[in-house]
Amino acid sequence: MNMRNPELEAVEVHGITRSSFIVRGALAAGAVYGAGSVGPFVRQALAQSGGGDIEILNFALTLEYLEAAFYKEAAKIDDLSEDAVKAVETFGDAEQAHVDTLAGIVKQRGGTPVKAPAVDFGDLTSEDAFLKLAVTFEDTGVSAYNGAAPSIKDKELLAAAGSIVQVEARHAAAVRLLAKKDPAPDAFDPTLTEKQVLKAVQPYVKS
Amino acid sequence: MDDARPQDSAVRRIDSDPASRKKFLKMVGAGGAGAFALLLAACGDDDSTSSNTGTNAGSGTGSTSGGSSQFGAGDVGIAKYALTLEYLEADFYMQAAESGMLKGQALELGKEFGEHEQQHVDALESMLKKLGEQLPAKPKGKFPLDSQDSILNLAATVENLGAAAYLGQADKIKDPEILAAALSIHTVEARHASALNTALGKPATPDGGFAKPASMDEVLKQVKPYIAS
Numbered sequence: 001m002n003m004r005n006p007e008l009e010a011v012e013v014h015g016i017t018r019s020s021f022i023v024r025g026a027l028a029a030g031a032v033y034g035a036g037s038v039g040p041f042v043r044q045a046l047a048q049s050g051g052g053d054i055e056i057l058n059f060a061l062t063l064e065y066l067e068a069a070f071y072k073e074a075a076k077i078d079d080l081s082e083d084a085v086k087a088v089e090t091f092g093d094a095e096q097a098h099v100d101t102l103a104g105i106v107k108q109r110g111g112t113p114v115k116a117p118a119v120d121f122g123d124l125t126s127e128d129a130f131l132k133l134a135v136t137f138e139d140t141g142v143s144a145y146n147g148a149a150p151s152i153k154d155k156e157l158l159a160a161a162g163s164i165v166q167v168e169a170r171h172a173a174a175v176r177l178l179a180k181k182d183p184a185p186d187a188f189d190p191t192l193t194e195k196q197v198l199k200a201v202q203p204y205v206k207s
Numbered sequence: 208m209d210d211a212r213p214q215d216s217a218v219r220r221i222d223s224d225p226a227s228r229k230k231f232l233k234m235v236g237a238g239g240a241g242a243f244a245l246l247l248a249a250c251g252d253d254d255s256t257s258s259n260t261g262t263n264a265g266s267g268t269g270s271t272s273g274g275s276s277q278f279g280a281g282d283v284g285i286a287k288y289a290l291t292l293e294y295l296e297a298d299f300y301m302q303a304a305e306s307g308m309l310k311g312q313a314l315e316l317g318k319e320f321g322e323h324e325q326q327h328v329d330a331l332e333s334m335l336k337k338l339g340e341q342l343p344a345k346p347k348g349k350f351p352l353d354s355q356d357s358i359l360n361l362a363a364t365v366e367n368l369g370a371a372a373y374l375g376q377a378d379k380i381k382d383p384e385i386l387a388a389a390l391s392i393h394t395v396e397a398r399h400a401s402a403l404n405t406a407l408g409k410p411a412t413p414d415g416g417f418a419k420p421a422s423m424d425e426v427l428k429q430v431k432p433y434i435a436s
Contacts, residue, residue, distance in 0.1 A: 094416035101417075142394050150387045155378040159420070162377040162393065166370055166418035169394035170401035174411040177402060184319070184398035187326035188391040 053157055054111035056148045059194065060161070061102040063144055065116040066201055067137050068095040073121055074130045083178055084127050087134070091171045098164050105157065118206040131179040133204075138172035140192065140200045141165075147191035277427075278343060282385050283335070285376045287343040288423060289389065290331040292372055295430060296365055297324040298348040303362070306352040313355055313406070317362070320399050327392050334388070349435040363407055366400035368429055371421035 071092025074080075080088065103113040123129060145165035152158045173183035192200070278287040300321025303309060309317050335342055351357050373393035380386040397418070401411040412418075421429075 090410070090412065094412060097416035146387070146390045146394060149377075149390055150383040159374075159378040160417075162374050162390070163417045163420070165390070165394055166374055166397045167412055167414075167416055169397035170404075170412045170418070173398035173401035174405055177405055182319070183402035183405075184323065184395055187323035187395060188330075188388075189394040189398075191387065191391065 053152055053154050054106055054109055056152055057102055057106050057109075057157065058111070058114045059148065059197075060145065060164075061099065061106065062114055062117060063137075063141055063197070063201065064095055064098040064102060065114075066119060066204065067141060068092065068099050069116065069119045070121060070124075070133060070137055070204075071095055073119075073124055074134070077125055077127065077130055080127050080130065081178075084130060087171075087174060087178065088130070091134075091138075091175075094167055094171070098167075101160070101164075105160070119204055120206050121204055131175060134175040135172070135179055135181065136200065138168055138175055140197055141168040142172050143190050143192035144194075144197040146189055147193055147197070282380055282382050283338060283340050285380055285389075286331055286335055286385065287340070289373065289376070289392075290328065290335065291343050291346060292369055292426070292430070293324055293327040293331060294343075294345050295348050295433065296369060297321060297328050298346075299350050299361070299365060299433070300324055302348065302350055303352055303358045306358065308352060308355050308358055310355065313359060316402065316406070317358070320362070320366075323395055323399070327395075330388065330392075334385070347435040348433055350433055359403060359407055363400065363403035363409070365430075365433075366396055366403055367413070368421065368426055370396040370400050371419060372423075372426040374418055375420035375422050375426070377420075 071088050074088045075092065106113040121133060124133065142165060145161055145168060149158060149161045149165065152161060169189065176183045176185075278284040278291070300317055303317050304314065304321060332342055350361060370393060373389055373396060377386065377389060377393065380389055404413065405411050
């Protein structure tokens, strides 16, 4: 909630400007006090950041790059079970399709798509390691989209984000089942703020 | 962030008690239950929030969503439509659990998913009541429950349809708080659908990388065979 949080300023993902953090700080405050109380400020901040939708799309694109790269690297793991191989292939293709679509929309709307971040998934050499990270990325993806989507202004983009987040949720449930975890642990999927999302993925982003 | 589950009783208590609701909002503000906090805020009785919701909700013409005449226009109409579907889902899982056909993991999943649907019912009912709206009539469900297999297949059908139904309304919801709540329910329906598809040996993502929405008319047509009255 504190926009001068040192932790927040230390987190940087290429292509995401600080102004977007200010917007998200306001949105995070909205989660605590009720969006009605900060609505006008959020709208103003979005206007000042110069095209909130494109920034949100670029943020989503960063996550999709990360997910797509993750499944590509996971495909190199020896001895994955048949179900895991299927998940890696199918879900990896979907994430790549999300990357292509989001980058296309950003360009189409006159923006510049962010570059793919350099990634480091550590010791990604076993099915256990794959499943652990897959659950983290997919659950985080769901919460990131659900957190950002209400501030998307263009209804067409909102529909696209909805279509993508449903697929992320389906991935999340499927990899959770493979990891022998509850596929749907809550009646309401939690949202994450930008700050929380960046913190969750920071260990896997090198630049 | 993934295994913290709000307790049902706590949720009900918070919902009915403004003081503990505020405490809850503070508590979850930095954590993962943001969407739920937004939902509660949307249902809340603090002046700025409810007046904001009241202004936006129901202000739509409803002309963009076919079949809305049954439920009324705008966000309120969408909420009534969603609640009708949730009534049906909750009823289905309750009848399924009572049928004695479900065993082992299928029974566990059925009970858990049914509990989720009941929580969606409670949240949507509470939201409509706080907006001063009438609740839609509870449909009386009739479901073929003659084997575990038929129950699981019907569950998968219902959940996939439910996910498509929420997706079909997402871009029509005007109030950001109601939208946040709907999105948070939407992805849970998607998780249910994916788990059930997987259990049945079907693809978790039948539409590939982009899920398809379903219109109100389409959904109502498909659930009609399961409504007795």
